[in-house]
Amino acid sequence: MQSGRSQSVVSPIPQRVQSFQAADTRGKHRIQAELKRLEQEARFLEEELEQIERMDQASAACKE
Structure with a gap:
């Protein structure tokens, strides 16, 4: 019974890690887009x- 219990507790953790990794990827993309x-x-x-x-100075243009 304990092995079934530990599996149900362990399974949500990788899903959370995957969602954090996906959020991190979106954050990196936004930062890269802003940097570009x-x-x-x-x-x-x-x-x-x-x-x-390269332009002439304003005073020179005004003299003309």
């Missing part, structure tokens, strides 16, 4: 900054 978005935004801002640095 931030990297894209940083590249966009770097390109924009490079364009601004």
Whole structure:
């Protein structure tokens, strides 16, 4: 009787571990997606900054 009892107690634990692993995977995916978005935004801002640095100064443009 004890062996049947221990099996019923042990079986829910792996299911809980599996659900935690699934939640952890979703969390990792969200973090990776956010990191990718931030990297894209940083590249966009770097390109924009490079364009601004290539522009003439405002005072030079105003003189013309």
